[in-house]
Amino acid sequence: MKPLRVALIPVLVLALAPAGSVQASTVHSPAVVVSKLTGPHSVSDTGGRWQVHATDLGIMWDNGSGEVLAAFGDTFGSTWQPPGANGNDWRSQVLLRSTDRNLADGLSFSSAATDTAGHAKELIPSRKIDNDEITVIPTAGVAVGSRQYLGYMSVRHWGQPGFWDTNYASIAYSDDNGQTWVTAGGPRWDNPGGANRFQMAAFVRRDGFVYVYGTPNGRNGAAHLARVPEGSILNKSAYQYWTGTAWQSGQDTLAAPIVAAPVSELSVQFNAYTGKWLMTYLKGSDIVLRSASAPTGPWSAPAVVASFADFPGLYGGFMHPWSSGPDLYLALSQWTPYNVYLVKVQLNRDATITNPNLVRDPSFERQATGTVSSPWAVRGNGGIDNGTWSFTADRNAFVRYNRGWHDLYQTVAVTPNTNYTLTGWLRTSPNNDNGFFGVRAPGGPPIAEVNFRALGGWTKQTVTFSSGSRSSVEIFAGIWTDNGDMWLQLDDLSLTKS
CATH class of the missing domain: 2.60.120.260 (Galactose-binding domain-like)
Structure with a gap:
């Protein structure tokens, strides 16, 4: 978490940022950079079209009507300069929409939730006061019928790298394709002691349920699992928690770990090509992939998708819901350019990674000096x-x-x-x-x-x-x-x- 000063906002702000001091893996990254999703040189020119010059995350879900919705985190305007999150026109989240099904040449956006023409709006207001509510960050999205649901966390304070404090997590809903959001009446997971297990989430709708994969605030907790009938998402008493052997109603403290720490910025989907549940997340300093035959696991050993050594400052790693066949596409954030990239890996039928990028040090990030060295x-x-x-x-x-x-x-x-x-x-x-x-x-x-x-x-x-x-x-x-x-x-x- 690196400090920044936001123009026109007289407070010190910290953003959801890289793993920082965590020891970086030196494992080769099989992922291929396909395109830039946001900011300068992005396929859709998000800065020019919607004043999204710098942002992160990119949590994507199918809206059920032929579009993918993508929720981004802290977003900044035209005065943004690298590195990191800074600049004017600070919005805690924005939403872009896509109908693009040909991801091989990049992902384009066709529209945004806006408040004025050409300006992506803040979806959920935040106080922007440190040690009160510094921001509200989206963590998950899902559609049931024509209603969109957005999981989010209220961040009280950004701490040292990998640590932050939250007030609570909740779920908002929209009945106009993400243009306006209602937060009142949603389920809420309060976090007064900092130990609640569902402050960040991933949603998967399947077999009449919405599965909620949760982690605590920060990047150092385990993953836990809940489920709720898809028609009862806003009713907290309808949630059941996986105890390790059974689903049980009651308090979220019933939930047993399904993946050991550290787990952060989860993305989960059922993948038709492999017939398996796929999970990507930030593990230490790398984005990893795991698979399972059931939503509860057991989960395969983690396989590196993108290493910090090739993508320093990486985080996120959210799967595109329309990834088809062997190609799995993810939205990957990086700190210095403080924007989001579309990357790709290819999968075998057993959900293992195949056909990796053969170029060593493909982004020159392993070069230690200003002089070109091996393998270049x-x-x-x-x-x-x-x-x-x-x-x-x-x-x-x-x-x-x-x-x-x-x-x-x-x-x-x-x-x-x-x-x-x-x-x-x-x-x-x-x-x-x-x-x-x-x-x-x-x-x-x-x-x-x-x-x-x-x-x-x-x-x-x-x-x-x-x-x-x-x-x-x-x-x-x-x-x-x-x-x-x-x-x-x-x-x-x-x-x-x-």
Whole structure:
């Protein structure tokens, strides 16, 4: 939790932020960055269209009428600057809507809950007073019929990384597709001693029930489970808690842990492709995936989806409800750019991860200095940027000079006679007139490449190819710098089987 000052609001505010001092895993991240969901360079230009320049979370659910609703957390306006949460026009939450079913090229939003034209509204007011109610954060969403339900927590105080205090958790509802929300009369889980087990939640509607997966405030508790008949969500006495052996009505203290601590920012869904219940959450410093044959578990061992080592400042990891076939899409937040990205992993039928990103250090976040080091190499003049202008997180690579060829490259092991897709995010100086991104035989000529001129903002480039008889290839990005001082920046590469 990093401190920030919000313009026009004379209080010190802290935001739902990265794991901080938790030791980061060095496990390779199989996840692939697909697109940016919010903020600068986002598919939908959320800043220009709805004044959503910086935000986090992105909790998604099917509204039952052909749209996905996405609830975001603390949101800021046009004066926002990285790193972290800051700026004017602070709203504790906003809601965007999507009809986009082709997630392979990114997720676009078509509308928002607004208070004026072109301005995403705050859904649930918060006092914005530290040690009283600093903010109200959405944690879960579900639709029953035409009514939308939103789980949220009232945050009293943001503490040290991974710790915060809540006043209570509750559920609001909307009968106009998220435009207005009613908080009165909803069930409430008060948290006077800080030990309530249902301060953050994930909702799953199935078999006539809404299952409520809960965790305490902060990032250091276990996961617990309740269920309620789908027509009785607002009636707290209708909730039953899983004791470890049976469902039982009464106090939420009856709920036994179903997943051991630490569990935070849960996302749960029943996945038709695998026939299993899937759970993603922040475990320590990584986003992990687990599966089970029943909502109560037992749950498989956690598999890393995205490592802090590749996505520093990551949190969230909320599954898209329309993920279909083997592709599982998630909304991933990162602290420095304080925005949300769409990432993807592929699953086998048994819900294990397959076809991972083959690029090592794909976002250059494992580079320890400003000099390019293994597994990357540079030909000519180049280095590592460590600033706030990367596409994701904190670092990107670059080449720059005023004459000759300069490129960044990495040798990657591949399977012979297999089709692959290479993607990466690039931008260049305005005078670039001859840039290349592609794959070549190690030390040899290109196999496939794209040629580009000036790229004004971070732009996704895609190359498809067959490995042929090769067991390794060299991925690269470079420019001929024969048009004055020229530069190219590179970030977030992926190489997967097509």
